[in-house]
Amino acid sequence: xxxxxxxxxxxLFLTACSSKDANQVVVYNAGEYMDMDLVAQxxxxxxxxxxxxLFQSDEEMFVKxxxxxxxxxxxxxxxxxVEKMVxxxxxxxxxxxxxxxxxxxxxxxxxxxxxxxxKYTVPYFTSSFGIAYNTDLVDEEITSxxxxxxxxxxxxxxxxxxxxxxxxVALQKLGYSINxxxxxxxxxxxxxxxxxxxxxxxxxxxxxxxxVVQGDAAxxxxxxxxxxxxxxxxxNIKYIIPKEGGNLQVDSFVIPKGAKNKENAEIFINYxxxxxxxxxxxxxxxxFTSPVEGVREKLSDEIANSYEAYPxxxxxxxxxxxxxxxxxxxxxxxxxxxxxxxx
Numbered sequence: 001x002x003x004x005x006x007x008x009x010x011x012l013f014l015t016a017c018s019s020k021d022a023n024q025v026v027v028y029n030a031g032e033y034m035d036m037d038l039v040a041q042x043x044x045x046x047x048x049x050x051x052x053x054l055f056q057s058d059e060e061m062f063v064k065x066x067x068x069x070x071x072x073x074x075x076x077x078x079x080x081x082v083e084k085m086v087x088x089x090x091x092x093x094x095x096x097x098x099x100x101x102x103x104x105x106x107x108x109x110x111x112x113x114x115x116x117x118x119k120y121t122v123p124y125f126t127s128s129f130g131i132a133y134n135t136d137l138v139d140e141e142i143t144s145x146x147x148x149x150x151x152x153x154x155x156x157x158x159x160x161x162x163x164x165x166x167x168x169v170a171l172q173k174l175g176y177s178i179n180x181x182x183x184x185x186x187x188x189x190x191x192x193x194x195x196x197x198x199x200x201x202x203x204x205x206x207x208x209x210x211x212v213v214q215g216d217a218a219x220x221x222x223x224x225x226x227x228x229x230x231x232x233x234x235x236n237i238k239y240i241i242p243k244e245g246g247n248l249q250v251d252s253f254v255i256p257k258g259a260k261n262k263e264n265a266e267i268f269i270n271y272x273x274x275x276x277x278x279x280x281x282x283x284x285x286x287x288f289t290s291p292v293e294g295v296r297e298k299l300s301d302e303i304a305n306s307y308e309a310y311p312x313x314x315x316x317x318x319x320x321x322x323x324x325x326x327x328x329x330x331x332x333x334x335x336x337x338x339x340x341x342x343x
Contacts, residue, residue: 024049025264028061028072030251033125034272035284042271048264057162065090065256072256073265076124079250080322083114087324091120092255098266101273101292109291112250113323121252122269123291125225125282128248128311128319129165130241132227133219134212134234142219145173145242149192154199156218158211161203163336164322164329165247166193169221172244172320179323183331190335194342203340213237223249228287228308239308245318250291 027039031054039050053072055061058081064070065085077085085091096102102122109123133142137156148157148169159166168178170189180186201217202208208220213234222230227239253269255262271277279298282290287309290296296304303309325332 022049022261023047023264024051025073025261025268026051026053026071027074027268028053028055028064029074029076030055033076033251033285035281038272038277038281038284041277042268046267046271048267050268070256071260073259073261074268075254075256076251077254078322079112079114079252080324082121082252082254083324084326085254086115086120090257092257092259092262093119094122094255094269095262095266098263099270099273101270101275104273104275104278104293106291106293109250113321114250115252120254122273124251124253124272125285125288126248126250126291127288128224128241128246128308129168129221130224130227130239130246131219132209132212132222132230132237132239134215134217135236135238136215137218142238142240143243145169145244147242148219148221149173149196149199151199153218155201157196157200158208158217158220159193159196159200159203160208160221161205163332165221166203166339167332167335168247168322170196172242172246175244178247178320179325181325181328181331186328186331186335190338193336193339197339197342223288224308225285225288228303228306231308232286232302241311241317241319243317245320246316248319248321250321 025048027050039052043050055064058078061075061077062081062084065072065075099122105123110118115121131142167189170192171178171180171185173192174188176185204211208222209226209230211217212220213230224239231237231239255265259265272281273292275292275294278290278292279295282288282295283299283303287303287306289309296310
């Protein structure tokens with residue numbers, strides 16, 4: 001994403017989190033996933049101090065929350081991780097009396113499979129996962145996941161260095177579900193990624209944005225929100241969801257079981273679900289889709305009218321959401337290790 005990254009965590013503050021009397025809220029969020037000026041505004045408007053800590057992956061966050069010493073009040077996991085946390089009884093039920101702005105969440109983001117009764121979650125942002133490519137280096141329209149296997153782009157392709165995401169690319173290329181537990185399909189997808197490896201420039205995560213923007217590689221798999229930022233920096237960047245299908249990600253606010261500042265957590269969630277605040281946050285995020293009613297109309301034209309943030313649903317290929325793979329996540333991890341270790 002962009003702009004400054006302000007880490008508001010100090011060890012003395014984390015120690016203070018154990019006090020139920022502290023007028024604070026402890027937030028655990030992914031890196032660069034909230035406008036910190038708005039966090040400061042929240043503090044000024046409510047008088048509640050925010051302790052803000054970052055995680056790099058949902059798996060890292062899950063492990064941290066299973067430790068008895070965790071002191072978080074608000075966490076922002078992905079859809080499949082919410083499902084897992086519910087299974088492990090790790091979440092508090094929300095008191096919507098303290099979250100009146102929930103009324104602004106659009107209906108299509110309610111009653112989702114990971115929280116069918118809307119007990120635990122308030123959606124924060126959504127995004128798709130597809131291909132971002134540099135038209136200076138690619139002289140044809142990219143339409144398929146199979147284009148990431150085209151030998152003409154040898155040493156020009158970047159894949160995401162996360163097992164679930166790269167495995168999903170190979171699975172959808174083959175016409176399989178991104179949530180499959182069929183070992184034949186998983187093994188076939190693994191072999192596809194091994195075959196692709198000689199063509200791959202690098203396995204990266206967020207760094208892939210700059211590499212493609214600068215023209216050092218032709219294409220990368222990428223989240224839609226990041227892809228819009230890439231196109232802002234280089235107008236020759238184009239983003240597509242391949243014809244075989246894509247992945248929709250829904251990130252949500254949740255409150256961990258035993259949170260010491262639950263009411264403050266609900267006040268924080270309510271604040272960031274207000275349409276005006278949500279619009280300001282979405283403008284800063286530049287491309288991730290807000291599930292809050294009325295936000296799109298408040299955004300700049302380049303975001304509001306973009307394919308990345310607000311595509312026409314009628315033009316989209318099949319979209320699938322991740323589900324909790326339970327023990328099969330180890331299978332996916334092992335498959336990815338075998339890909340990286342090949343050759």
